[in-house]
Amino acid sequence: MAGAASAQTVLRSSDTHPDGYPTVEAVEYFGELVKERTAGRYAVEVYHSAQLGEEKDTIEQVRSGVIELNRVSMAPFNGTVKESIVPALPYLFRSEEHMHKVMDGAIGDQIKTAFEGAGLVVLAYYDAGSRSFYNKQKPITSVADMKGLKFRVIQSDIFVDMVAALGANATPMPYGEVYSAIETGVIDGAENNFPSYDTAKHFEVAKNFSLDEHTILPEVFVMNKAAFAKLTPEDQEIFKQAAKDSVAKQRELWAAKVSESRAKVEAAGAKISTPDKQGFIDAMKPVYEKHVTDPVLKKMVEDVRAVQ
Amino acid sequence: MMILFGVFTLLMLIGTPIAFCLGVASFATVLYLGLPPLVIFQRLNSGMSVFSLLAIPFFIYAGDLMVRGGIAQKIVAFAASLVGHIRGGLGQVNIVTATLFGGISGSAVAEAAAVGGLMIPQMKARGYGADYAVNVTSMAALIALMLPPSHNMIIYSISAGGKISIADLFTAGIVPGLLYAAALMVTAYFVARSRGYPTEVFPGFARVGRLLLISTPGLLLIAIIFGGVRSGVFTATESSCIAVLYALAVTVFVYRQMSWQDFVHATFGAVRTTAMVLLIIGMAAAFSWLMAFLKVPAALIDWMNTISENPIIVLLLINVLMLFLGTFMDMGPTIIICTPIFLPVALAYGVDPVHFGVIMILNFGIGLNTPPVGAVQFVACAVGKITVWEAMRSIWPFYLAGLIVLGLVTYVPALSLWLPGVFKG
Amino acid sequence: MSTRLVKTGRALSGLSTLSLWLAGIGLVMMTAIVAWQVFCRYVLNDSPSWTEPGAVMLMSWFIFLGAAVGVRENYHLGFDVLLYVIPKGGKKWLRMISDFVALAFGFGMIWYGVELVRLTWDTILPSLHISGGWNYVPLVAGGVLISLFALERIVLRLAGEPIDELLDEMPPAEVAAELDTANVKA
Numbered sequence: 001m002a003g004a005a006s007a008q009t010v011l012r013s014s015d016t017h018p019d020g021y022p023t024v025e026a027v028e029y030f031g032e033l034v035k036e037r038t039a040g041r042y043a044v045e046v047y048h049s050a051q052l053g054e055e056k057d058t059i060e061q062v063r064s065g066v067i068e069l070n071r072v073s074m075a076p077f078n079g080t081v082k083e084s085i086v087p088a089l090p091y092l093f094r095s096e097e098h099m100h101k102v103m104d105g106a107i108g109d110q111i112k113t114a115f116e117g118a119g120l121v122v123l124a125y126y127d128a129g130s131r132s133f134y135n136k137q138k139p140i141t142s143v144a145d146m147k148g149l150k151f152r153v154i155q156s157d158i159f160v161d162m163v164a165a166l167g168a169n170a171t172p173m174p175y176g177e178v179y180s181a182i183e184t185g186v187i188d189g190a191e192n193n194f195p196s197y198d199t200a201k202h203f204e205v206a207k208n209f210s211l212d213e214h215t216i217l218p219e220v221f222v223m224n225k226a227a228f229a230k231l232t233p234e235d236q237e238i239f240k241q242a243a244k245d246s247v248a249k250q251r252e253l254w255a256a257k258v259s260e261s262r263a264k265v266e267a268a269g270a271k272i273s274t275p276d277k278q279g280f281i282d283a284m285k286p287v288y289e290k291h292v293t294d295p296v297l298k299k300m301v302e303d304v305r306a307v308q
Numbered sequence: 309m310m311i312l313f314g315v316f317t318l319l320m321l322i323g324t325p326i327a328f329c330l331g332v333a334s335f336a337t338v339l340y341l342g343l344p345p346l347v348i349f350q351r352l353n354s355g356m357s358v359f360s361l362l363a364i365p366f367f368i369y370a371g372d373l374m375v376r377g378g379i380a381q382k383i384v385a386f387a388a389s390l391v392g393h394i395r396g397g398l399g400q401v402n403i404v405t406a407t408l409f410g411g412i413s414g415s416a417v418a419e420a421a422a423v424g425g426l427m428i429p430q431m432k433a434r435g436y437g438a439d440y441a442v443n444v445t446s447m448a449a450l451i452a453l454m455l456p457p458s459h460n461m462i463i464y465s466i467s468a469g470g471k472i473s474i475a476d477l478f479t480a481g482i483v484p485g486l487l488y489a490a491a492l493m494v495t496a497y498f499v500a501r502s503r504g505y506p507t508e509v510f511p512g513f514a515r516v517g518r519l520l521l522i523s524t525p526g527l528l529l530i531a532i533i534f535g536g537v538r539s540g541v542f543t544a545t546e547s548s549c550i551a552v553l554y555a556l557a558v559t560v561f562v563y564r565q566m567s568w569q570d571f572v573h574a575t576f577g578a579v580r581t582t583a584m585v586l587l588i589i590g591m592a593a594a595f596s597w598l599m600a601f602l603k604v605p606a607a608l609i610d611w612m613n614t615i616s617e618n619p620i621i622v623l624l625l626i627n628v629l630m631l632f633l634g635t636f637m638d639m640g641p642t643i644i645i646c647t648p649i650f651l652p653v654a655l656a657y658g659v660d661p662v663h664f665g666v667i668m669i670l671n672f673g674i675g676l677n678t679p680p681v682g683a684v685q686f687v688a689c690a691v692g693k694i695t696v697w698e699a700m701r702s703i704w705p706f707y708l709a710g711l712i713v714l715g716l717v718t719y720v721p722a723l724s725l726w727l728p729g730v731f732k733g
Numbered sequence: 734m735s736t737r738l739v740k741t742g743r744a745l746s747g748l749s750t751l752s753l754w755l756a757g758i759g760l761v762m763m764t765a766i767v768a769w770q771v772f773c774r775y776v777l778n779d780s781p782s783w784t785e786p787g788a789v790m791l792m793s794w795f796i797f798l799g800a801a802v803g804v805r806e807n808y809h810l811g812f813d814v815l816l817y818v819i820p821k822g823g824k825k826w827l828r829m830i831s832d833f834v835a836l837a838f839g840f841g842m843i844w845y846g847v848e849l850v851r852l853t854w855d856t857i858l859p860s861l862h863i864s865g866g867w868n869y870v871p872l873v874a875g876g877v878l879i880s881l882f883a884l885e886r887i888v889l890r891l892a893g894e895p896i897d898e899l900l901d902e903m904p905p906a907e908v909a910a911e912l913d914t915a916n917v918k919a
C-alpha cells in the first residue's frame with residue numbers, strides 16, 4: 001500500500017438525482033473531506049442524473065466492484081437485505097426526528113450489519129423526507145377519499161399492498177410516463193416527497209397534495225465491501241468520519257430543499273391538505289401481517305416503536 | 309476513448325454487424341480500463357429491458373400485420389384515386405400513401421418496404437425511372453417517423469431520462485410531418501415535369517368516396533391511437549399494443565385476408581426486425597454508458613462553447629453534427645447516444661425539449677436515407693432492384709426539400725410547439 | 734461434407750427454427766399481457782402489478798432468441814461497402830473475423846451472464862416473486878445460441894462450404910428481413 005500512497009485513487013459514485021440535489025452535494029462534500037483528510041490520496045467523482053444507470057443497475061455495479069460508491073434509496077434492497085424492509089414499512093416512523101433517532105442508534109447499526117451480507121458497507125443514511133399521495137381529482141381528508149383512485153407506485157410489494165389496503169388502486173408504470181399519464185387521466189396520481197413532486201413537474205397536473213406521510217424512508221450511501229477492506233484502518237476511520245460529517249450537511253440541505261419546493265408548488269397552485277392520519281395507520285394491519293412475519297423483523301418493529 | 313471509437317470504426321469497416329461492433333468496442337474499452345467486463349453485459353441487458361421499448365416490437369408487428377392483411381393495399385388504392393391525376397401521378401400517390409400509412413405505422417423501414425413493395429413495381433411498369441420511384445419511396449417513408457405513432461420519439465423520451473411527455477412529442481410531430489410531405493409533393497411534381505412523367509385519369513368522386521370507405525377501417529387506427537392516448541384510456545407505450553390488436557381485428561374480421569400462414573409470417577418478420585433493432589439498442593446502451601463514464605458529453609459541451617455562444621450558430625452546428633452522425637449510424641442507437649450529449653446543450657440555449665426531439669428525429673431520419681448506413685434507402689433500393697449509387701445520382705432535389713424543411717423546423721419552434729399547446733389549452 | 738457435419742447442421746437448423754417459434758410465441762404473449770394490463774386498469778379498475786415486469790422479461794427472451802437466429806440467418810445490420818469492393822478471397826477473411834467477433838461476444842454473454850445470475854440470485858423481484866437472477870438468464874441462453882451459430886459458420890467455412898458465395902447472392906442483410914414483407918401481394 002505504501003507505493004500507492006503518492007498516486008491518487010479516484011472513487012466513482014453514482015446518483016440518480018440531478019446535479020445540485022442534496023444527496024449529490026452531500027457525496028461531493030464527503031469527497032472533499034476525504035481528499036483533504038487523506039492529503040489527496042483519495043478523491044470522489046459523482047456521476048449524477050443516472051448517467052451510469054438506474055438504481056437497480058448501479059446497485060449491481062457497486063456490488064460487483066464496477067464502481068466503488070453509490071447513493072441509493074433503500075427500497076430496491078427489500079428483496080435482498082430483509083432488515084431494509086423495516087424503515088420502508090408505512091406509518092412506522094412517527095416523525096423525522098423519530099426516524100433520525102432510530103437510524104442513528106442500535107437499529108440503524110443492525111441494518112448496517114445486514115448490508116455487509118450483500119457485500120456493501122453502509123457509510124451513511126441520508127434524508128429523503130416523507131412520501132405522500134397526490135392526485136388530480138380531490139383533496140384527501142380521510143381514508144374513504146382514497147377509494148377507487150389510481151396511483152402510480154414504485155415497484156415494491158409493500159407499496160402495492162399499502163395502496164390496496166387504503167382502498168385505492170396501485171398502478172405500476174415507468175416513472176417517465178407518469179406526467180403524461182396523470183395529464184391524460186390514465187392514472188389519478190402518484191406519491192413522493194416535495195422535491196420530487198416539484199422537479200418532476202407533477203404538481204402541474206396533480207394539484208392535490210395530501211400530507212399523509214406514509215413513509216419516512218432514508219436513503220443509503222454505500223461502499224463496495226472489498227474496496228472498503230482495501231483501505232488502511234486509519235483511512236477507514238477517515239471515510240467513516242467524513243460520511244458522518246456529510247450527514248449533518250445533507251440534512252441541512254434537505255430541509256432547505258423541502259421548504260423551497262413546498263413554497264414553489266404552493267405558489268404554482270398546488271393545494272396541500274393534512275388528512276386524519278389515524279385512519280391510515282389503522283388500515284395498515286394487513287400489510288404488517290403479510291410482510292412482518294419473520295421473528296427478527298417483528299422484534300425490530302417493536303424496537304422501533306419503543307424508541308421515544 | 310480512442311479504443312472505444314477505434315475498435316468500433318475498425319470492425320464497422322470490415323462489415324461486422326453494428327450490434328457486435330458496439331458491444332466488442334465497449335468490451336475492449338472496459339478491459340483496457342481494468343473495470344469488471346460484467347458491466348457491459350449488464351448494460352446490454354438492462355438497456356433493452358425497458359417497458360417503453362415495447363413500443364418498437366408492437367409498432368413493427370402492427371405494420372407487418374397491416375401489410376400482410378391488405379390494409380396497406382387499400383390505402384394505396386384510395387391514394388391513387390385521389391391524387392393520381394396530378395403530374396407525376398404515381399409519385400404523388402406514393403407520398404400520400406406514405407402520409408396515410410405513416411399515421412398508423414411508426415417504422416420508416418417497414419413503411420419503405422410496405423409502400424415501396426406496392427408502388428415501385430407499378431411505377432416502373434408505367435414508365436417511371438426506377439431511381440425516381442426509389443427516391444420518392446425512401447424519402448416519403450420518413451413521414452412515418454414524424455407523424456404519430458413514432459417509437460423513435462419514445463426512444464428519445466427514454467433517453468432524455470423519461471421526463472418529456474410522449475403525448476406532446478407525438479402531437480408536436482404532426483405539423484412538421486405534414487409540411488415535409490407537402491415539400492416532397494412539390495419536389496416530386498417538378499422532377500416529374502422535367503422528366504415528362506405521365507398522369508392518371510381522375511376516376512370521379514364516386515369512386516374516390518367508395519375507396520375511402522373501403523380503406524376507412526384501416527385509417528381509423530390513427531383516430532383510435534391518438535384518441536386513446538389523449539383521453540387517457542391507455543399510455544403512448546400501450547397504444548402500440550392496441551395497434552397490434554386493432555390491425556389483427558381489421559384484417560381478420562373486416563377484410564378477412566389474414567390466413568394462419570400470413571399471421572405466422574408477419575410474426576416472424578416482426579421478430580426478426582425487432583430482435584435486430586433492439587439488440588443494437590442494448591449494445592448502444594453499453595456504449596453510451598462508457599461515454600458517460602469517460603465524460604465524453606461534458607467534453608463536447610465545453611468544445612461547443614468555445615466555438616460560439618450564439619444559439620442560432622449552436623443549433624446549426626448541432627444539426628450538422630447530427631446529420632453527420634446519422635449518415636454513419638442507425639436511428640435508435642444514435643438517439644440513445646446523442647440525446648444525453650446534445651439535449652443539455654440545446655436546453656442551455658433555451659430550446660424546448662419537445663421541439664428539440666422533433667429536430668433530432670428529422671435529422672436522423674434523413675440519415676436513414678444516406679449511405680453507408682441507411683436502412684430505408686437500402687430497402688427501397690432492394691425493392692426497386694437498383695444500387696444505392698444509382699439512387700444517389702438523382703436524389704438531390706429530394707435531399708434539398710428535406711433540408712429546407714429541417715431548417716424551417718429548427719428555426720420556427722411554433723411549427724412543433726403550436727399544436728401541443730392547443731391540446732393543453 | 735462429412736455426415737457428422739450434415740447431422741450437426743440439421744440439428745442447429747432445428748434449434749434455430751425452434752428459437753424463432755419460441756420468440757414468435759413470446760411476441761404474441763407480450764401482446765396479450767399488455768392488452769390485459771389496459772383492460773384491467775381501464776375496465777376493471779384493478780391493475781395487476783406483474784404485467785409490466787412480466788412483459789419486459791418476455792421481451793428480453795424474444796430479443797436474444799431472435800438475435801441468435803439473426804446470426805445464423807445473417808440478417809444483422811452492418812456496413813457492407815468494403816465487402817462489395819474487395820476481392821472474394823479477402824472477403825472470406827473479413828467475414829471470418831466478424832464471425833469470430835460474434836463468437837467471442839457470445840462467450841462473453843455466457844461467462845458474464847452466469848456471473849450476473851450468481852450476483853443477483855439472492856435478490857427477489859417485486860411483483861413477480863422470483864429470483865432477480867432470472868433477469869439475466871435470457872442473456873446466457875442468447876449467448877449459448879449466438880456462440881453455436883457463429884461457430885457453425887466458422888466450421889462450415891473451414892470445411893470449404895460455399896456459405897460466403899450464397900451470401901453474395903442474397904440481398905444486403907438489413908434488407909432481407911423487411912423484403913419478405915414487401916414482396917407479398919404486391
Ligand code: NA
Pocket residue numbers: 410411412413414415451452453454455456457458
Ligand atoms: Na408514424
Ligand code: NA
Pocket residue numbers: 634635636637674675676677678679680681682683
Ligand atoms: Na445513413
